[in-house]
Amino acid sequence: MAVQTVASSTPGSTVDLGPATALSCRECGHRVPLGPVFACEECFGPLEIAYDFSAYDTETLRKRIEAGPANIWRYAPLLPVPADVADKPNLNPGWTKLVKADHLAAELGVTGGLYVKDDSGNPTHSFKDRVVAQALEAARAFGFTTLSCSSTGNLAGAVGAAAARAGLRSCVFIPHDLEQGKVVMAAIYGGDLVGIEGTYDDVNRFCSELIGDPAGEGWGFVNVNLRPYYAEGSKTLAYEICEQLGWRLPDQIVVPIASGSQLTKVDKGLRELIELGLVEDKPYKIFGAQAEGCSPVSTAFKAGHDVVRPQKPNTIAKSLAIGNPADGPYVLDIARRTGGAVEDVTDEQVVDAIKLLARTEGIFAETAGGVTVGVTRKLIENGLLDPTKTTVVLNTGDGLKTLDAVAGTGLTATIRPTLDSFREAGLA
Amino acid sequence: MAVQTVASSTPGSTVDLGPATALSCRECGHRVPLGPVFACEECFGPLEIAYDFSAYDTETLRKRIEAGPANIWRYAPLLPVPADVADKPNLNPGWTKLVKADHLAAELGVTGGLYVKDDSGNPTHSFKDRVVAQALEAARAFGFTTLSCSSTGNLAGAVGAAAARAGLRSCVFIPHDLEQGKVVMAAIYGGDLVGIEGTYDDVNRFCSELIGDPAGEGWGFVNVNLRPYYAEGSKTLAYEICEQLGWRLPDQIVVPIASGSQLTKVDKGLRELIELGLVEDKPYKIFGAQAEGCSPVSTAFKAGHDVVRPQKPNTIAKSLAIGNPADGPYVLDIARRTGGAVEDVTDEQVVDAIKLLARTEGIFAETAGGVTVGVTRKLIENGLLDPTKTTVVLNTGDGLKTLDAVAGTGLTATIRPTLDSFREAGLA
Numbered sequence: 001m002a003v004q005t006v007a008s009s010t011p012g013s014t015v016d017l018g019p020a021t022a023l024s025c026r027e028c029g030h031r032v033p034l035g036p037v038f039a040c041e042e043c044f045g046p047l048e049i050a051y052d053f054s055a056y057d058t059e060t061l062r063k064r065i066e067a068g069p070a071n072i073w074r075y076a077p078l079l080p081v082p083a084d085v086a087d088k089p090n091l092n093p094g095w096t097k098l099v100k101a102d103h104l105a106a107e108l109g110v111t112g113g114l115y116v117k118d119d120s121g122n123p124t125h126s127f128k129d130r131v132v133a134q135a136l137e138a139a140r141a142f143g144f145t146t147l148s149c150s151s152t153g154n155l156a157g158a159v160g161a162a163a164a165r166a167g168l169r170s171c172v173f174i175p176h177d178l179e180q181g182k183v184v185m186a187a188i189y190g191g192d193l194v195g196i197e198g199t200y201d202d203v204n205r206f207c208s209e210l211i212g213d214p215a216g217e218g219w220g221f222v223n224v225n226l227r228p229y230y231a232e233g234s235k236t237l238a239y240e241i242c243e244q245l246g247w248r249l250p251d252q253i254v255v256p257i258a259s260g261s262q263l264t265k266v267d268k269g270l271r272e273l274i275e276l277g278l279v280e281d282k283p284y285k286i287f288g289a290q291a292e293g294c295s296p297v298s299t300a301f302k303a304g305h306d307v308v309r310p311q312k313p314n315t316i317a318k319s320l321a322i323g324n325p326a327d328g329p330y331v332l333d334i335a336r337r338t339g340g341a342v343e344d345v346t347d348e349q350v351v352d353a354i355k356l357l358a359r360t361e362g363i364f365a366e367t368a369g370g371v372t373v374g375v376t377r378k379l380i381e382n383g384l385l386d387p388t389k390t391t392v393v394l395n396t397g398d399g400l401k402t403l404d405a406v407a408g409t410g411l412t413a414t415i416r417p418t419l420d421s422f423r424e425a426g427l428a
Numbered sequence: 429m430a431v432q433t434v435a436s437s438t439p440g441s442t443v444d445l446g447p448a449t450a451l452s453c454r455e456c457g458h459r460v461p462l463g464p465v466f467a468c469e470e471c472f473g474p475l476e477i478a479y480d481f482s483a484y485d486t487e488t489l490r491k492r493i494e495a496g497p498a499n500i501w502r503y504a505p506l507l508p509v510p511a512d513v514a515d516k517p518n519l520n521p522g523w524t525k526l527v528k529a530d531h532l533a534a535e536l537g538v539t540g541g542l543y544v545k546d547d548s549g550n551p552t553h554s555f556k557d558r559v560v561a562q563a564l565e566a567a568r569a570f571g572f573t574t575l576s577c578s579s580t581g582n583l584a585g586a587v588g589a590a591a592a593r594a595g596l597r598s599c600v601f602i603p604h605d606l607e608q609g610k611v612v613m614a615a616i617y618g619g620d621l622v623g624i625e626g627t628y629d630d631v632n633r634f635c636s637e638l639i640g641d642p643a644g645e646g647w648g649f650v651n652v653n654l655r656p657y658y659a660e661g662s663k664t665l666a667y668e669i670c671e672q673l674g675w676r677l678p679d680q681i682v683v684p685i686a687s688g689s690q691l692t693k694v695d696k697g698l699r700e701l702i703e704l705g706l707v708e709d710k711p712y713k714i715f716g717a718q719a720e721g722c723s724p725v726s727t728a729f730k731a732g733h734d735v736v737r738p739q740k741p742n743t744i745a746k747s748l749a750i751g752n753p754a755d756g757p758y759v760l761d762i763a764r765r766t767g768g769a770v771e772d773v774t775d776e777q778v779v780d781a782i783k784l785l786a787r788t789e790g791i792f793a794e795t796a797g798g799v800t801v802g803v804t805r806k807l808i809e810n811g812l813l814d815p816t817k818t819t820v821v822l823n824t825g826d827g828l829k830t831l832d833a834v835a836g837t838g839l840t841a842t843i844r845p846t847l848d849s850f851r852e853a854g855l856a
Binding site for chain 1: 498517520525530531549551552585591592599609612613615616617622623625626630631633641644782783786787789790828831835837838839840844845850853856
């Protein structure tokens with residue numbers, strides 16, 4: 001069933017993915033039945049999930065969510081998953097902490113309330129568990145037996161772990177020369193881990209070929225042929241933030257940009273909550289954060305362009321290093337429509353921000369978290385982010401996975417095991 | 429106030445630590461007021477927290493817990509913390525996942541229900557966040573301004589992070605030649621990190637000296653002068669397991685042994701739940717797990733001894749490598765009283781068990797988790813653990829912190845980015 005055309009991939013009404021009713025083209029609106037496809041047959045635009053939420057009563061839905069499990073499945077009525085999803089073996093990601101970051105707020109001069117949504121609390125310690133969990137349900141619905149992806153890091157582990165829990169085979173493709181630590185993190189779950197002699201682009205091209213070949217039959221590539229389902233997982237960040245704020249919209253939210261998908265889905269999630277009446281309809285601003293060494297969207301935003309010119313990435317924020325972000329133009333739309341902005345910071349500022357967040361709040365973020373915290377600081381300095389408003393900053397990964405970025409951090413002092421030596425070091 | 433004797437460290441009735449009423453000697457029962465002391469003035473036995481739970485009505489307490497936050501503070505009525513603890517800045521650890529491990533159960537032949545209590549989900553990814561959170565509240569109650577400890581790993585990060593969030597200074601002592609990765613994990617939170625020229629024993633000796641010296645005034649050492657409070661944090665593992673099982677006791681529980689404190693407190697927590705009527709009073713068995721390269725308690729158990737003979741540790745399970753475990757004799761008592769056992773596994777079996785857990789359940793455990801899973805397998809094989817009974821295995825840490833132990837894990841294959849190369853590798 002691993003085919004790209006609509007005609008031969010329409011399981012039709014037998015697929016139960018809850019409130020999801022169809023795939024709809026984001027460009028031309030053309031609809032096709034739910035299936036493992038990701039591009040519009042009419043205009044090649046990206047396909048998105050269309051839902052039927054019409055039967056929901058606001059207060060009944062709110063109670064149902066609040067009575068749900070402490071993971072993303074509390075929002076099952078708003079996701080492309082079957083109603084009994086929580087009973088199936090999966091990693092149950094989400095419902096991560098929304099940390100009131102008062103010390104960080106004091107350092108940055110934020111007076112309106114500053115929160116860090118800390119997705120390092122997910123099972124494999126990045127937000128990828130949210131999106132992979134959606135792709136897994138789609139894979140089950142379409143009868144796939146192998147879960148796959150191309151990856152250079154977080155996604156490989158998330159797919160390997162999710163497949164292991166679900167009892168599916170996994171086969172993950174990575175550049176053959178990845179650092180040994182990342183290879184171990186991906187290989188430990190026992191699935192196939194294949195090194196490709198080539199760059200990450202070569203890995204991606206190969207995966208697209210494999211999807212169209214009989215050799216790839218029965219394979220669900222979470223970020224390719226299951227991408228419309230996968231991407232919806234990021235909506236849960238928006239849902240959780242609002243529910244954890246007491247069913248309130250934040251005024252401002254700072255989201256990292258890799259492909260840009262996460263930012264567009266956070267916006268989609270917020271709009272859905274407004275439409276469903278679960279939060280008050282009021283303005284919010286979405287800000288995008290990039291590293292200077294891979295800042296195609298930030299560059300386009302500042303230049304006032306609608307088109308994103310690809311860049312060759314060169315930054316320590318590897319999990320954001322997508323030089324040609326597919327959803328870049330949509331990100332520009334959202335930042336402009338909501339009154340937000342897209343900004344970037346240098347690698348040095350990323351490292352400073354990682355240390356700042358750790359020192360003030362005890363949260364050790366991945367480089368991507370350094371990017372969002374660093375950009376937040378910069379946006380306040382240049383007046384684009386209002387420090388008197390409620391602001392949420394996303395940390396999408398864990399510092400343990402990017403130790404190299406802060407390798408210079410070390411001992412305050414080395415002493416002999418005596419009180420005299422201790423006093424001499426001036427630590428008392 | 430950082431003194432060791434009772435006379436000069438009795439803040440008396442002004443200290444609000446919730447239901448905690450006094451410190452009581454585990455050996456002779458002698459009571460002293462709550463204070464930063466850890467050894468009995470009469471017999472030098474270890475001091476434990478005494479509580480007054482007499483005012484609690486079972487069903488009211490149960491409802492209060494169930495309505496509490498999704499962290500250890502839902503059990504504040506049973507811990508030495510003030511009632512408003514959840515409103516103070518802290519890492520809010522706990523309420524980690526209890527994973528129904530059906531695939532692992534199938535591999536091990538467990539038919540009575542197998543669960544993994546996965547404490548890698550804590551904020552700094554080990555169970556240490558639970559105990560440090562208790563020590564932090566005691567430190568605040570006693571007016572300490574510096575949080576400290578001796579450590580070779582998990583504890584250093586947990587203390588650094590907790591102090592950062594709380595706005596306290598931290599000063600952590602480690603052997604000066606610790607691996608760079610561990611130094612980074614501890615240093616990132618911005619507290620003082622002091623390398624001691626010497627072994628871990630030298631570090632410990634130095635810390636004890638510092639507590640008795642004016643230079644250590646105002647210092648709370650979480651695992652020394654705050655140890656009675658600190659240790660109670662492990663009770664929350666027992667509370668959570670029972671509540672997550674639907675207020676049921678497990679039949680069998682497998683706990684790792686370092687100092688032995690955790691195992692004794694898990695037992696204490698289970699007994700409290702029985703006494704409070706929150707679970708049915710029925711027998712349960714507690715099993716202790718060690719690595720063969722540091723197995724003083726297991727060796728004593730098998731030899732039928734009451735005394736634990738110290739060993740020089742030599743194992744990859746560094747977080748369990750305490751050769752002279754303070755609570756060893758109590759562990760022997762509990763294992764024998766409940767009908768459990770203490771067992772050990774080789775480093776090779778630890779690595780195999782880490783891989784087994786990752787492959788079957790998508791959980792990447794620290795070496796300590798490999799010890800408990802490996803010991804569970806061995807206990808089933810030698811007939812000491814009943815596979816037809818409900819069994820809970822603790823995973824107390826995260827595999828990302830002990831990557832070296834599984835460094836051999838790697839690529840399944842390396843191929844060129846072509847379908848032919850893929851087919852040749854036999855991966856289709």
